[in-house]
Amino acid sequence: MRLPRITRAATAALTLATAAACGANGGEPAGAAGGTALSGRLPDAIKEAGVIRFAGDSHPPYRIVGNDGKTVTGIDKELQEALGKVLGVRTEISIVNGLPAALSGMLASRYDAFNGPVKDTAEREKQFDAIVWMVSRTSYLIPKAGSAAVKSSGDLCGKRVAGTAGSVVEDQAKRLSEWCAQQGKPALAFIGLADTNGTILAAKSGRADAAGMTESAAIDAMAKEKDAFTYVTQTDEQGAGVDQLAMLVPKSSGLGPVMLEAFKEIFKNGEYRRIADKYGLQNVTVDEPKLNTAAAQ
Structure with missing residues (x-):
């Protein structure tokens, strides 16, 4: 009723x-x-x-x-x-x-x-x-000062990606790894951390090549530190947009x-x-x- x-x-x-x-x-x-x-x-x-x-x-x-x-x-x-x-x-x-x-x-x-x-x-x-x-639509924050050449989400194959442990981002990273394998490329190395701030610090320090998070979180991080980051967004083909x-x-x-x-x-x-x-x-x-x-x- x-x-x-x-x-x-x-x-x-x-x-x-x-x-x-x-x-x-x-x-x-x-x-x-x-x-x-x-x-x-x-x-x-x-x-x-x-x-x-x-x-x-x-x-x-x-x-x-x-x-x-x-x-x-x-x-x-x-x-x-x-x-x-x-x-x-x-x-x-x-x-x-x-x-x-x-x-x-x-x-x-x-x-x-x-x-x-x-x-x-x-x-x-x-x-x-x-x-x-x-x-969900997961994005990956990329430090501009980093050495990783990441121009699209497909370039993350074989890279180290930090994300919140147990979060939807971890599941999305697994789907991206599966897509990488289908392309004959190496999987992502996922680094599970406590929260989003920790993932950003890992990327900034060079411990990770990218930090996985929601797209809105990536936009927010870029606004706070102008010219410090770029970001790429996982595609539907790579398993994005399916998590409730x-x-x-x-x-x-x-x-x-x-x-x-x-x-x-x-x-x-x-x-x-x-x-x-x-x-x-x-x-x-x-x-x-x-x-x-x-x-x-």
Whole structure:
């Protein structure tokens, strides 16, 4: 049964309530007081706390962590705030050290969700609900000062590529290696590291010839250090664009179906498109959010 969209009056009331509650959390909604069409469906623990706790590692431009190690800006901050407004709760992000820490933290009930972007797999869906909201297009950041002659993604065959361990980039690099083998070329040597910052440092120091990451992350890195990098993007022929990327929530929490409806609402009200356009995600957007796509395949 589809839930009704929030009425304009309800949206206006929520906007006024949240504006009055702006403070230490940078203008996030004050909580479920006043409610939304979806707030009543939230798990009791989240209703009582009035907040959804997200885990997040350092992954610009999704999560740009300030010098204090706590302040977060970027895509995730804006996306989570948009979801929080629809759900009538605050959102907060705690910085963790990579994907394993995020997954174990959710299973231990320290966090309610993790937005990756992380690949939706059948194995992960055994413990987590996965709300797919984008696809993957992996790019490889190349230091201009490096000696590696990389003009296209095909030139990465036989090169050392750093990437976040356990991430979708690692899977994409494997597909690129398979393509290299089909061309009679040597495979990539993948170097798994904790986060995107580590992969960029590996490329800059010469430990790796390239750093694999999402295309938006590559564009962000180039903007921060002008004239330091170029980048190449993996093609569909090389296995790109086929991975479904999702927000994960523990299946046991019951949050998954409600979060799916919240995503549907930000698709309808234009916030999804606004954020996608602002951060240059047009090539990886989806027409609609979906739940647990891997199990359905």
